Amino acid sequence: MRQFLARRAVASLVSLAFLVIAVFFLSRLTGDPTDLYLPVDASLEAREQFRQLHGLNDPLIVQFWHYLKDLAVLDFGESIRRARPALDVVLEAFQWTLALALSTMALVTVSAIVMGALAAFHVGGVFDRIATFFSLIGASAPDFWIAIVAIVVFSVQLGWLPTSGTGTPLHWVLPIAVLFIRPFGLILQVVRGSMITALGSAYVKTARAKGVAARPIIFVHALRNAMLPVITVIGDQLAGMLNGVVIVETVFGFPGIGKLMIDSILQRDFSVILASIIVTAMAIFIMNLLIDMAYAVLDPRIRY
């Protein structure tokens, strides 16, 4: 296991290094942030001063060397737009995204597994029809549309929930509900498919022949074996959310990392772009590691 962890860590670090190099140079290819930061009427002298102050006149390779030297002591640089350490800006945003992603995925996982397992047990039954309905909505309705309609219905018309913001637990209901639909539909279908295969297998038939009740057959015997592909999809969906959920963050005013990344790219706030990528990449690396370990727990045949 230790060897496996060490191998994964080295592989992830190499990937991260390539990512940092690529993003560093590619983001600078988009141009100079001076024109975006200063007002249109700013003089040429003011522009020159700005470039000098932020080291933008140095050759790219010199800028990269300075960046690497700072990164070696965990200094991610200063956000040009926010005049604060880039890492502070990113971590503040990431905690919101992390909270939103984890709470949504926890709800999605439990609901999709229960609903998917029941749908598979009675193919064509009530649960199966509900599962198909949600999967269709999840696959076809765009997030921004659901979000705006949810605000109009539940906040403006019915007045049950706040439109947006983060102040109270009620503020989290609509964003989580909107984020819930798409991964729920997807994971539910994977659980259903995987469970149909598991329920048709020899060991389930044996259990049934021995008179084991339906509930233990579904949730003990079949589900555990059906979980491996499900875990993969959960990991994939969670990784997507950890990269930020721009639409939901924008509409509901969640100060998350997705919106921060988009804004930083548009503003050419290079330090924040790089810090965001490093932080989210690290989070995804840790999450993938946990998923690999979950495989080993679920299936004793898997050993690292």
Place this chain on the structure above:
Amino acid sequence: MKLSVYLGASLISLAAAVPALAANTDITIVLNEELEVLEPCMTSQSNIGRVLLQNVSETMTELNPTNGELMPRLAESWEDQGNGTWRFHLRDGVTFSDGTGFDAEDVKHSIERTLSPDLTCEIGAKFFGGMKITPTVVDAHTIDITADPAQPILPLLMSTLTIVPAETPMEFTRDPVGTGPYKLTEYNVGQNIILDRRDDYWGTAPAVSKATYVFRTDDAVRAAMVATGEADIAPLINQIDATNPKTDFAYPNSETTYLRIDSAIPPLNDVRVRKALNLAVDREAFLGTLIPEDAKIATHMVPPSTLGWNADLKAWPYDPEEAKKLLAEAKADGVTVDTQIELIGRTGNFPNVTEVMEALQQMFSDVGFNTKLQMYEVAEWVKLYSKPFAEDRGPRIVEAMHDNNRGDPVFSMYFKYACDGLQSGVCDHELDSMIAEATAATGDERAQKWSEIFKMVHEDLVADVFLFHMVGFSRVSERLDFTPTIATNSELQLSQIGFK
């Protein structure tokens, strides 16, 4: 089970009770983006200005943007000492929100800090470029400020410069301290900013006791927040959401849209071609369709409340036949009117900008112009809008929107029309002299000179294609006594808000 039901019900009732518990003189303002910094020397940025300007951080003088009048604020009076020096007499008995007293040393430090090359303050870059400002403390409540070259409008310039305590470090602050009627009490990054009314403010106590600023990027959400009572003012909403006449206001936002013509390059160097461009545009057709019907057809680069506004100027009529005639005349004289002209727009500059540009292209095409429309993202667009222009460029027309809410044309006319102006498409030495004279003049003479310049730009040189003085839309709760004005684009003084 009972416990969980009880906890759930308590949580819901607590959340629902929060707005009810708030005092009815507390207000919430929803802005269209989160503030990146909360720095007094950046209050020329709209949303930073809406939070800080004259609420937390005050200026020495204050412009009344509706009539262009300059009013005292932290300076009670000022006089021209000659040789570019102005003497300001400061208000006595003023304290900062940290309890320290306000005096001339604070003004000196604020000027040096705002203009410091180590900070890149927007106020410095925007209003004080190309001049050297030297503050000299005379006594605790008197300060001489010298500008080189001399600035007849130095008192007006001081309406842009926010005053901070002398102890403020030479780096961006996140905890602004000012002399205004409110103090910053909470700054929860990404969530809200809270200002509380000061009891020890030198002026009249305002009606609003507390202001909470929240940030929502989505236009529909901001409008919905005022509709549901979650917020009281949304200074900027989309025109399509401005559907309730009781709460939604259109206000002139001091922005003017226009097409900047590069008159150095043929065929645009021929005045008949520039006239034809103006005559080809059916401005009336845009109003109420792609442009809000409250917008005004422009004849100037600056809004009507600006000094020297020339009421005699008339918009170019829509006359495609006359435009065709002028082009034919020019062609007969050997002007290459068939040359393809680049028509450049800025993506997202104002609502419907792409459709407006497409319509303009069609109108130009209808009278015989050969234009190629290209829309650029802001950073690329700036390179085409501002000098230095490429030496090997072809004929080019650039769509732009210019904001002058400072009441004096000097903030526009040099940049846009002098030979060395950063975004000037013309170079006329007589116009240069006129701009220099108007910049140095004072009083009625100044107004007269600017008025003549406006006429020359619009009628004689036909330098640009002016389009519209634009409007913004705000939503204001019915419980408030507040009407947005031209100032709402750059500030939102809580002291001007009352309750019905």
